[in-house]
Protein backbone atom coordinates (compact mmCIF):
# COMPACT_ATOMS: atom_id res chain seq x y z
CA UNK A 1 0.00 0.00 0.00
CA UNK A 2 2.62 2.50 1.06
CA UNK A 3 4.82 1.49 -1.89
CA UNK A 4 1.92 1.99 -4.25
CA UNK A 5 1.19 5.34 -2.70
CA UNK A 6 4.83 6.34 -3.00
CA UNK A 7 4.87 5.29 -6.65
CA UNK A 8 1.80 7.37 -7.31
CA UNK A 9 3.37 10.44 -5.72
CA UNK A 10 6.57 9.82 -7.65
CA UNK A 11 4.60 9.58 -10.90
CA UNK A 12 2.90 12.89 -10.26
CA UNK A 13 5.96 14.80 -9.12
CA UNK A 14 8.12 13.42 -11.94
CA UNK A 15 5.46 14.02 -14.58
CA UNK A 16 6.82 17.43 -15.71
CA UNK A 17 10.18 15.76 -16.44
CA UNK A 18 8.96 12.40 -17.75
CA UNK A 19 5.90 13.45 -19.76
CA UNK A 20 5.93 17.19 -20.45
CA UNK A 21 9.59 18.10 -20.48
CA UNK A 22 9.45 20.08 -23.72
CA UNK A 23 6.51 22.10 -22.41
CA UNK A 24 8.46 22.77 -19.22
CA UNK A 25 11.53 23.98 -21.11
CA UNK A 26 9.48 26.04 -23.57
CA UNK A 27 7.49 27.70 -20.80
CA UNK A 28 10.68 28.33 -18.83
CA UNK A 29 12.35 30.06 -21.75
CA UNK A 30 9.43 31.87 -23.41
CA UNK A 31 7.18 32.85 -20.50
CA UNK A 32 9.70 33.41 -17.72
CA UNK A 33 12.93 33.77 -19.70
CA UNK A 34 12.70 37.55 -20.25
CA UNK A 35 12.72 38.11 -16.48
CA UNK A 36 16.11 36.52 -15.88
CA UNK A 37 17.60 37.30 -19.30
CA UNK A 38 16.90 40.98 -18.58
CA UNK A 39 18.96 40.79 -15.40
CA UNK A 40 21.88 39.17 -17.21
CA UNK A 41 21.96 41.07 -20.47
CA UNK A 42 20.47 44.43 -19.67
CA UNK A 43 20.93 45.06 -15.98
CA UNK A 44 24.28 43.22 -15.88
CA UNK A 45 23.36 41.78 -12.53
CA UNK A 46 24.44 38.12 -12.83
CA UNK A 47 23.66 37.26 -9.19
CA UNK A 48 20.12 38.61 -9.47
CA UNK A 49 19.89 36.84 -12.83
CA UNK A 50 20.93 33.56 -11.25
CA UNK A 51 18.37 33.83 -8.43
CA UNK A 52 15.63 34.74 -10.89
CA UNK A 53 16.57 31.81 -13.15
CA UNK A 54 16.13 29.51 -10.16
CA UNK A 55 12.85 31.21 -9.23
CA UNK A 56 11.53 30.97 -12.79
CA UNK A 57 12.48 27.30 -13.05
CA UNK A 58 10.37 26.54 -9.97
CA UNK A 59 7.43 28.48 -11.43
CA UNK A 60 7.75 26.64 -14.73
CA UNK A 61 7.84 23.29 -12.93
CA UNK A 62 4.71 24.12 -10.91
CA UNK A 63 2.81 25.35 -13.99
CA UNK A 64 3.80 22.24 -15.97
CA UNK A 65 2.75 20.00 -13.08
CA UNK A 66 -0.65 21.70 -12.66
CA UNK A 67 -1.35 21.66 -16.39
CA UNK A 68 -0.24 18.01 -16.54
CA UNK A 69 -2.92 17.09 -14.02
CA UNK A 70 -5.71 18.33 -16.27
CA UNK A 71 -8.00 15.58 -17.55
CA UNK A 72 -9.03 14.51 -20.16
CA UNK A 73 -5.93 14.69 -22.33
CA UNK A 74 -7.59 16.67 -25.07
CA UNK A 75 -8.44 19.52 -22.66
CA UNK A 76 -4.91 19.41 -21.27
CA UNK A 77 -3.50 19.73 -24.78
CA UNK A 78 -5.70 22.72 -25.57
CA UNK A 79 -4.60 24.41 -22.33
CA UNK A 80 -0.96 23.70 -23.20
CA UNK A 81 -1.34 25.22 -26.68
CA UNK A 82 -3.06 28.30 -25.28
CA UNK A 83 -0.34 28.76 -22.66
CA UNK A 84 2.35 28.34 -25.32
CA UNK A 85 0.69 30.97 -27.53
CA UNK A 86 0.44 33.43 -24.61
CA UNK A 87 4.05 32.68 -23.66
CA UNK A 88 5.23 33.34 -27.22
CA UNK A 89 3.37 36.66 -27.40
CA UNK A 90 4.66 37.77 -24.02
CA UNK A 91 8.17 36.71 -25.02
CA UNK A 92 8.00 38.83 -28.20
CA UNK A 93 6.68 41.88 -26.31
CA UNK A 94 9.19 41.54 -23.48
CA UNK A 95 12.03 40.94 -25.92
CA UNK A 96 11.15 44.23 -27.57
CA UNK A 97 10.77 46.02 -24.25
CA UNK A 98 14.15 44.80 -22.97
CA UNK A 99 16.21 45.62 -26.01
CA UNK A 100 14.44 48.75 -27.15
CA UNK A 101 12.99 50.35 -24.04
CA UNK A 102 15.33 48.94 -21.42
CA UNK A 103 12.69 47.51 -19.11
CA UNK A 104 10.19 44.69 -18.93
CA UNK A 105 6.52 44.96 -19.65
CA UNK A 106 4.87 46.35 -16.52
CA UNK A 107 1.43 47.53 -15.56
CA UNK A 108 2.14 51.12 -16.67
CA UNK A 109 3.43 50.02 -20.06
CA UNK A 110 0.62 47.51 -20.56
CA UNK A 111 -1.91 50.23 -19.82
CA UNK A 112 -0.07 52.54 -22.17
CA UNK A 113 -0.12 49.93 -24.94
CA UNK A 114 -3.81 49.24 -24.44
CA UNK A 115 -4.48 52.94 -24.52
CA UNK A 116 -2.56 54.00 -27.60
CA UNK A 117 -4.59 54.00 -30.75
CA UNK A 118 -3.71 51.89 -33.76
CA UNK A 119 -2.19 54.78 -35.63
CA UNK A 120 0.18 55.62 -32.80
CA UNK A 121 1.14 51.97 -32.48
CA UNK A 122 1.86 51.67 -36.20
CA UNK A 123 3.98 54.85 -36.24
CA UNK A 124 5.79 53.73 -33.16
CA UNK A 125 6.48 50.24 -34.53
CA UNK A 126 7.69 51.49 -37.91
CA UNK A 127 10.20 53.86 -36.36
CA UNK A 128 11.11 52.10 -33.16
CA UNK A 129 11.21 48.48 -34.26
CA UNK A 130 14.79 47.61 -35.18
CA UNK A 131 15.13 45.57 -38.36
CA UNK A 132 16.98 42.70 -36.67
CA UNK A 133 14.29 42.15 -34.09
CA UNK A 134 11.54 40.43 -36.09
CA UNK A 135 13.84 37.80 -37.71
CA UNK A 136 15.50 37.13 -34.33
CA UNK A 137 12.22 36.57 -32.53
CA UNK A 138 10.84 34.49 -35.40
CA UNK A 139 14.10 32.47 -35.43
CA UNK A 140 13.69 31.71 -31.72
CA UNK A 141 10.09 30.64 -32.32
CA UNK A 142 11.20 28.39 -35.21
CA UNK A 143 13.62 26.58 -32.92
CA UNK A 144 10.77 25.76 -30.55
CA UNK A 145 8.44 24.75 -33.38
CA UNK A 146 11.18 22.45 -34.74
CA UNK A 147 11.67 20.93 -31.30
CA UNK A 148 7.95 20.39 -30.99
CA UNK A 149 7.83 18.66 -34.41
CA UNK A 150 10.77 16.51 -33.39
CA UNK A 151 9.04 15.58 -30.14
CA UNK A 152 6.20 14.02 -32.10
CA UNK A 153 8.58 11.44 -33.55
CA UNK A 154 11.18 11.09 -30.83
CA UNK A 155 10.71 10.92 -27.12
CA UNK A 156 12.14 14.12 -25.69
CA UNK A 157 11.20 13.49 -22.10
CA UNK A 158 13.67 12.57 -19.40
CA UNK A 159 14.24 8.96 -18.41
CA UNK A 160 14.00 7.55 -14.91
CA UNK A 161 17.54 8.44 -13.81
CA UNK A 162 17.68 11.81 -15.53
CA UNK A 163 14.37 12.82 -13.97
CA UNK A 164 15.73 12.05 -10.50
CA UNK A 165 18.70 14.26 -11.26
CA UNK A 166 16.31 16.98 -12.43
CA UNK A 167 14.27 16.54 -9.23
CA UNK A 168 17.42 16.94 -7.14
CA UNK A 169 18.13 20.11 -9.12
CA UNK A 170 14.63 21.36 -8.44
CA UNK A 171 15.03 20.76 -4.69
CA UNK A 172 18.29 22.68 -4.77
CA UNK A 173 16.50 25.49 -6.62
CA UNK A 174 13.80 25.61 -3.95
CA UNK A 175 16.43 25.79 -1.21
CA UNK A 176 18.22 28.64 -3.02
CA UNK A 177 14.96 30.44 -3.72
CA UNK A 178 13.91 30.31 -0.07
CA UNK A 179 17.16 32.03 0.85
CA UNK A 180 16.91 34.65 -1.91
CA UNK A 181 13.17 35.16 -1.56
CA UNK A 182 13.07 38.97 -2.16
CA UNK A 183 14.01 38.31 -5.76
CA UNK A 184 10.45 37.20 -6.43
CA UNK A 185 9.54 40.87 -6.62
CA UNK A 186 11.31 41.05 -9.92
CA UNK A 187 9.79 37.83 -11.20
CA UNK A 188 6.71 37.03 -13.27
CA UNK A 189 4.30 36.22 -10.44
CA UNK A 190 4.84 39.55 -8.78
CA UNK A 191 4.44 41.32 -12.13
CA UNK A 192 1.07 39.68 -12.70
CA UNK A 193 0.08 40.48 -9.12
CA UNK A 194 0.97 44.15 -9.68
CA UNK A 195 -1.09 44.27 -12.84
CA UNK A 196 -4.15 43.12 -10.93
CA UNK A 197 -3.68 45.80 -8.29
CA UNK A 198 -4.89 48.63 -10.47
CA UNK A 199 -7.98 50.33 -9.15
CA UNK A 200 -9.28 52.53 -11.87
CA UNK A 201 -11.93 54.98 -12.81
CA UNK A 202 -12.50 56.56 -16.19
CA UNK A 203 -13.92 59.75 -14.77
CA UNK A 204 -13.12 61.65 -11.59
CA UNK A 205 -16.03 64.10 -11.69
CA UNK A 206 -18.70 61.76 -10.20
CA UNK A 207 -16.53 61.61 -7.08
CA UNK A 208 -16.30 65.37 -6.59
CA UNK A 209 -17.28 66.40 -3.08
CA UNK A 210 -16.94 70.19 -3.38
CA UNK A 211 -15.63 70.81 0.13
CA UNK A 212 -16.12 74.27 1.56
CA UNK A 213 -13.03 76.41 0.99
CA UNK A 214 -12.30 79.37 3.24
CA UNK A 215 -9.73 82.04 2.56
CA UNK A 216 -7.48 84.25 4.61
CA UNK A 217 -9.48 87.45 5.14
CA UNK A 218 -7.57 89.69 2.78
CA UNK A 219 -6.68 86.92 0.29
CA UNK A 220 -6.48 87.98 -3.29
CA UNK A 221 -6.44 85.12 -5.77
CA UNK A 222 -3.52 85.16 -8.24
CA UNK A 223 -4.61 85.09 -11.88
CA UNK A 224 -2.38 82.20 -12.97
CA UNK A 225 -1.41 79.13 -10.99
CA UNK A 226 0.86 76.82 -12.94
CA UNK A 227 1.93 73.33 -12.00
CA UNK A 228 4.76 71.76 -13.97
CA UNK A 229 4.97 68.02 -13.33
CA UNK A 230 8.47 66.91 -14.27
CA UNK A 231 9.74 63.40 -14.89
CA UNK A 232 12.55 61.37 -13.32
CA UNK A 233 14.58 64.29 -11.93
CA UNK A 234 17.10 63.15 -9.30
CA UNK A 235 17.80 66.15 -7.07
CA UNK A 236 21.51 65.35 -6.77
CA UNK A 237 21.90 65.95 -10.53
CA UNK A 238 20.83 69.58 -10.24
CA UNK A 239 23.51 72.25 -9.93
CA UNK A 240 20.96 74.20 -7.88
CA UNK A 241 21.51 71.58 -5.18
CA UNK A 242 25.27 71.38 -5.39
CA UNK A 243 25.87 69.03 -8.33
CA UNK A 244 29.31 69.70 -9.77
CA UNK A 245 28.08 69.89 -13.39
CA UNK A 246 26.25 73.01 -14.51
CA UNK A 247 22.90 71.38 -15.30
CA UNK A 248 20.60 74.25 -14.26
CA UNK A 249 22.07 77.51 -15.60
CA UNK A 250 18.81 79.16 -16.69
CA UNK A 251 16.94 78.38 -13.51
CA UNK A 252 19.94 79.61 -11.57
CA UNK A 253 19.63 82.96 -13.36
CA UNK A 254 16.00 83.11 -12.27
CA UNK A 255 17.01 82.25 -8.72
CA UNK A 256 19.74 84.90 -8.78
CA UNK A 257 17.16 87.49 -9.80
CA UNK A 258 14.98 86.43 -6.82
CA UNK A 259 12.13 85.06 -8.90
CA UNK A 260 12.84 81.39 -8.36
CA UNK A 261 12.99 79.68 -4.99
CA UNK A 262 14.41 76.21 -4.50
CA UNK A 263 13.46 73.87 -1.67
CA UNK A 264 15.64 71.18 -0.17
CA UNK A 265 14.81 67.85 1.54
CA UNK A 266 11.73 67.15 -0.56
CA UNK A 267 10.60 63.59 -1.35
CA UNK A 268 8.07 62.36 -3.87
CA UNK A 269 5.33 60.05 -2.56
CA UNK A 270 6.35 57.14 -4.84
CA UNK A 271 9.26 56.16 -7.09
CA UNK A 272 7.02 55.56 -10.13
CA UNK A 273 4.93 57.83 -12.34
CA UNK A 274 1.33 56.67 -12.07
CA UNK A 275 1.40 56.12 -8.34
CA UNK A 276 3.14 59.38 -7.63
CA UNK A 277 0.72 61.40 -9.77
CA UNK A 278 -2.27 59.83 -8.06
CA UNK A 279 -0.84 60.85 -4.70
CA UNK A 280 0.38 64.33 -5.70
CA UNK A 281 -2.76 65.55 -7.44
CA UNK A 282 -5.25 64.52 -4.80
CA UNK A 283 -5.67 64.67 -1.04
CA UNK A 284 -5.30 60.87 -1.13
CA UNK A 285 -2.11 60.21 0.79
CA UNK A 286 0.51 57.59 1.47
CA UNK A 287 -1.10 56.91 4.82
CA UNK A 288 -4.42 56.17 3.07
CA UNK A 289 -2.49 54.00 0.65
CA UNK A 290 -0.99 51.91 3.41
CA UNK A 291 -4.08 51.62 5.61
CA UNK A 292 -7.15 52.26 3.48
CA UNK A 293 -9.77 53.98 5.58
CA UNK A 294 -12.74 51.76 4.93
CA UNK A 295 -13.11 51.05 1.24
CA UNK A 296 -12.29 54.54 0.05
CA UNK A 297 -10.44 54.39 -3.27
CA UNK A 298 -7.85 56.89 -4.39
CA UNK A 299 -10.23 58.48 -6.90
CA UNK A 300 -12.80 59.23 -4.20
CA UNK A 301 -10.51 61.80 -2.59
CA UNK A 302 -10.64 65.48 -3.50
CA UNK A 303 -8.32 66.42 -6.35
CA UNK A 304 -6.46 69.67 -6.78
CA UNK A 305 -8.21 70.11 -10.13
CA UNK A 306 -11.61 70.05 -8.46
CA UNK A 307 -10.45 72.49 -5.76
CA UNK A 308 -9.02 74.95 -8.27
CA UNK A 309 -12.15 74.75 -10.41
CA UNK A 310 -14.21 75.48 -7.29
CA UNK A 311 -12.03 78.56 -6.72
CA UNK A 312 -12.96 79.83 -10.18
CA UNK A 313 -9.91 78.69 -12.13
CA UNK A 314 -10.20 77.51 -15.71
CA UNK A 315 -8.18 74.29 -15.89
CA UNK A 316 -5.97 73.24 -18.77
CA UNK A 317 -3.66 70.21 -19.08
CA UNK A 318 -0.76 70.26 -21.53
CA UNK A 319 0.82 66.81 -21.61
CA UNK A 320 3.87 65.59 -23.45
CA UNK A 321 3.55 62.03 -22.22
CA UNK A 322 1.40 59.57 -24.11
CA UNK A 323 -2.31 60.01 -23.57
CA UNK A 324 -2.50 56.51 -22.09
CA UNK A 325 -5.50 54.37 -21.53
CA UNK A 326 -8.72 55.42 -19.87
CA UNK A 327 -7.94 52.49 -17.64
CA UNK A 328 -4.43 53.75 -17.02
CA UNK A 329 -5.43 54.70 -13.52
CA UNK A 330 -3.67 57.99 -13.33
CA UNK A 331 -2.49 60.64 -15.73
CA UNK A 332 -5.27 60.54 -18.26
CA UNK A 333 -8.14 60.73 -15.77
CA UNK A 334 -6.57 63.78 -14.16
CA UNK A 335 -5.99 65.39 -17.54
CA UNK A 336 -9.56 64.73 -18.54
CA UNK A 337 -10.86 66.26 -15.34
CA UNK A 338 -9.47 69.55 -16.64
CA UNK A 339 -11.79 71.63 -18.81
CA UNK A 340 -9.38 71.32 -21.71
CA UNK A 341 -6.45 69.04 -22.38
CA UNK A 342 -3.85 68.68 -25.08
CA UNK A 343 -1.61 65.64 -25.54
CA UNK A 344 1.37 66.64 -27.58
CA UNK A 345 3.49 63.49 -27.78
CA UNK A 346 3.70 62.32 -31.41
CA UNK A 347 2.89 65.80 -32.71
CA UNK A 348 5.83 67.38 -34.50
CA UNK A 349 7.90 64.32 -33.76
CA UNK A 350 11.53 63.84 -34.72
CA UNK A 351 13.10 60.74 -36.24
CA UNK A 352 12.35 58.62 -33.19
CA UNK A 353 8.82 59.90 -33.30
CA UNK A 354 9.55 61.54 -29.98
CA UNK A 355 8.46 65.07 -29.26
CA UNK A 356 10.84 66.97 -27.02
CA UNK A 357 9.34 69.10 -24.24
CA UNK A 358 9.68 72.49 -25.93
CA UNK A 359 6.37 71.65 -27.62
CA UNK A 360 4.74 72.46 -24.27
CA UNK A 361 5.93 76.06 -24.42
CA UNK A 362 4.89 76.55 -28.02
CA UNK A 363 1.43 75.12 -27.69
CA UNK A 364 0.48 76.83 -24.44
CA UNK A 365 1.54 80.23 -25.76
CA UNK A 366 -1.68 80.66 -27.68
CA UNK A 367 -3.84 79.77 -24.70
CA UNK A 368 -2.01 82.30 -22.55
CA UNK A 369 -2.33 85.03 -25.17
CA UNK A 370 -6.08 84.52 -25.40
CA UNK A 371 -6.51 85.08 -21.66
CA UNK A 372 -8.86 87.93 -20.77
CA UNK A 373 -8.47 90.27 -17.80
CA UNK A 374 -10.21 88.97 -14.70
CA UNK A 375 -9.94 85.32 -15.78
CA UNK A 376 -8.14 82.83 -13.60
CA UNK A 377 -6.17 79.91 -14.97
CA UNK A 378 -4.86 76.72 -13.46
CA UNK A 379 -2.48 75.20 -15.98
CA UNK A 380 -0.79 71.84 -15.59
CA UNK A 381 2.19 70.86 -17.73
CA UNK A 382 3.13 67.21 -17.74
CA UNK A 383 6.65 66.88 -19.11
CA UNK A 384 8.55 64.00 -20.64
CA UNK A 385 11.50 65.42 -18.67
CA UNK A 386 14.22 62.84 -18.13
CA UNK A 387 12.15 59.75 -18.84
CA UNK A 388 14.31 56.82 -19.95
CA UNK A 389 15.68 56.59 -22.70
CA UNK A 390 17.46 59.79 -21.56
CA UNK A 391 19.26 60.28 -24.87
CA UNK A 392 15.91 60.71 -26.62
CA UNK A 393 14.75 63.59 -24.43
CA UNK A 394 16.79 66.49 -25.79
CA UNK A 395 17.66 67.96 -29.18
CA UNK A 396 21.24 67.69 -30.42
CA UNK A 397 22.21 71.23 -29.41
CA UNK A 398 21.76 70.23 -25.77
CA UNK A 399 24.21 67.33 -26.01
CA UNK A 400 26.62 69.33 -23.86
CA UNK A 401 28.01 66.54 -21.68
CA UNK A 402 29.78 63.50 -23.08
CA UNK A 403 31.48 60.37 -21.73
CA UNK A 404 34.80 62.16 -21.29
CA UNK A 405 33.23 64.38 -18.60
CA UNK A 406 32.76 61.32 -16.39
CA UNK A 407 36.28 59.92 -16.34
CA UNK A 408 36.09 59.16 -12.61
CA UNK A 409 32.99 56.99 -13.11
CA UNK A 410 32.98 53.35 -14.23
CA UNK A 411 33.23 53.00 -18.02
CA UNK A 412 29.81 51.36 -18.28
CA UNK A 413 28.06 54.28 -16.55
CA UNK A 414 29.49 57.21 -18.48
CA UNK A 415 27.24 57.34 -21.54
CA UNK A 416 24.11 57.03 -19.41
CA UNK A 417 25.28 59.74 -17.00
CA UNK A 418 26.08 62.07 -19.89
CA UNK A 419 22.72 61.63 -21.57
CA UNK A 420 20.93 61.94 -18.23
CA UNK A 421 22.66 65.24 -17.46
CA UNK A 422 21.92 66.48 -20.97
CA UNK A 423 18.25 65.73 -20.41
CA UNK A 424 18.40 67.70 -17.12
CA UNK A 425 20.08 70.58 -18.95
CA UNK A 426 17.34 70.62 -21.58
CA UNK A 427 14.74 70.35 -18.82
CA UNK A 428 16.32 73.45 -17.27
CA UNK A 429 15.74 75.31 -20.52
CA UNK A 430 12.15 74.19 -21.00
CA UNK A 431 11.10 74.80 -17.39
CA UNK A 432 12.56 78.30 -17.34
CA UNK A 433 10.88 79.03 -20.69
CA UNK A 434 7.54 77.97 -19.25
CA UNK A 435 8.12 80.18 -16.20
CA UNK A 436 8.98 83.11 -18.43
CA UNK A 437 5.61 82.77 -20.17
CA UNK A 438 4.04 83.99 -16.92
CA UNK A 439 6.48 86.79 -16.10
CA UNK A 440 3.97 89.59 -16.72
CA UNK A 441 1.07 88.01 -14.87
CA UNK A 442 0.05 87.67 -11.25
CA UNK A 443 1.40 84.14 -11.45
CA UNK A 444 2.97 81.47 -9.33
CA UNK A 445 4.59 78.43 -10.96
CA UNK A 446 5.48 75.23 -9.11
CA UNK A 447 7.87 72.73 -10.64
CA UNK A 448 7.92 69.26 -9.09
CA UNK A 449 8.93 65.98 -10.77
CA UNK A 450 6.96 62.78 -10.25
CA UNK A 451 10.03 61.08 -8.74
CA UNK A 452 13.81 60.84 -9.03
CA UNK A 453 16.17 58.17 -10.32
CA UNK A 454 18.68 56.04 -8.45
CA UNK A 455 21.56 56.92 -10.81
CA UNK A 456 24.12 54.32 -9.63
CA UNK A 457 24.04 55.49 -6.00
CA UNK A 458 22.89 52.26 -4.40
CA UNK A 459 25.99 50.32 -3.28
CA UNK A 460 23.90 47.15 -3.10
CA UNK A 461 23.26 47.45 -6.84
CA UNK A 462 26.08 49.61 -8.16
CA UNK A 463 25.13 49.25 -11.84
CA UNK A 464 21.49 50.20 -11.40
CA UNK A 465 20.29 53.67 -12.42
CA UNK A 466 16.51 53.58 -12.94
CA UNK A 467 13.47 53.96 -10.62
CA UNK A 468 13.74 53.35 -6.89
CA UNK A 469 12.46 50.02 -5.66
CA UNK A 470 9.70 50.17 -3.08
CA UNK A 471 10.87 47.02 -1.35
CA UNK A 472 14.39 48.21 -0.65
CA UNK A 473 14.54 51.08 1.84
CA UNK A 474 17.74 52.48 0.37
CA UNK A 475 16.68 52.18 -3.26
CA UNK A 476 13.34 53.76 -2.40
CA UNK A 477 14.93 56.65 -0.52
CA UNK A 478 17.27 57.38 -3.44
CA UNK A 479 14.45 57.10 -5.96
CA UNK A 480 12.20 59.68 -4.28
CA UNK A 481 14.73 62.49 -3.71
CA UNK A 482 13.46 65.33 -5.85
CA UNK A 483 13.96 69.04 -6.38
CA UNK A 484 11.11 71.52 -5.98
CA UNK A 485 11.01 75.04 -7.39
CA UNK A 486 8.56 77.87 -6.95
CA UNK A 487 8.62 80.73 -9.42
CA UNK A 488 6.87 83.91 -8.33
CA UNK A 489 6.35 86.61 -10.95
CA UNK A 490 7.15 90.23 -9.99
CA UNK A 491 3.41 91.00 -9.83
CA UNK A 492 2.74 87.98 -7.60
CA UNK A 493 5.57 89.04 -5.30
CA UNK A 494 4.13 92.52 -5.01
CA UNK A 495 0.52 91.45 -4.44
CA UNK A 496 1.09 88.59 -2.00
CA UNK A 497 3.72 89.85 0.46
CA UNK A 498 2.69 87.59 3.35
CA UNK A 499 3.01 84.40 1.28
CA UNK A 500 6.27 85.68 -0.24
CA UNK A 501 7.74 86.11 3.20
CA UNK A 502 7.00 82.47 3.98
CA UNK A 503 8.38 81.33 0.62
CA UNK A 504 11.63 83.19 1.22
CA UNK A 505 12.10 81.93 4.74
CA UNK A 506 11.43 78.29 3.79
CA UNK A 507 13.60 78.42 0.67
CA UNK A 508 16.66 79.24 2.73
CA UNK A 509 16.12 76.47 5.29
CA UNK A 510 15.77 72.78 4.40
CA UNK A 511 12.22 71.62 5.11
CA UNK A 512 11.36 67.93 5.16
CA UNK A 513 8.21 67.63 3.11
CA UNK A 514 6.57 65.11 0.83
CA UNK A 515 4.96 66.24 -2.42
CA UNK A 516 2.10 63.94 -1.48
CA UNK A 517 0.74 67.13 0.12
CA UNK A 518 0.99 69.15 -3.07
CA UNK A 519 -2.72 70.18 -3.06
CA UNK A 520 -2.15 71.92 0.27
CA UNK A 521 0.84 73.84 -1.06
CA UNK A 522 -1.13 75.02 -4.08
CA UNK A 523 -4.11 76.04 -1.95
CA UNK A 524 -1.72 77.83 0.41
CA UNK A 525 -0.22 79.77 -2.50
CA UNK A 526 -3.64 81.13 -3.47
CA UNK A 527 -4.41 82.16 0.11
CA UNK A 528 -6.79 79.39 1.23
CA UNK A 529 -7.04 78.80 4.95
CA UNK A 530 -9.20 75.70 5.13
CA UNK A 531 -10.59 73.03 2.82
CA UNK A 532 -13.48 71.24 4.50
CA UNK A 533 -12.19 70.40 7.97
CA UNK A 534 -8.56 70.42 6.89
CA UNK A 535 -6.16 73.15 7.79
CA UNK A 536 -4.08 74.19 4.80
CA UNK A 537 -0.99 75.79 6.23
CA UNK A 538 -0.08 72.94 8.57
CA UNK A 539 0.21 70.54 5.61
CA UNK A 540 1.76 72.99 3.18
CA UNK A 541 5.45 73.10 2.35
CA UNK A 542 5.34 76.63 3.79
CA UNK A 543 4.03 75.47 7.19
Ligand SMILES: [Zn+2]
Pocket residue numbers: 231232272273274450451
Ligand atom coordinates in the same frame (compact mmCIF):
# COMPACT_ATOMS: atom_id res chain seq x y z
ZN1 LIG B 1 7.92 58.93 -13.90
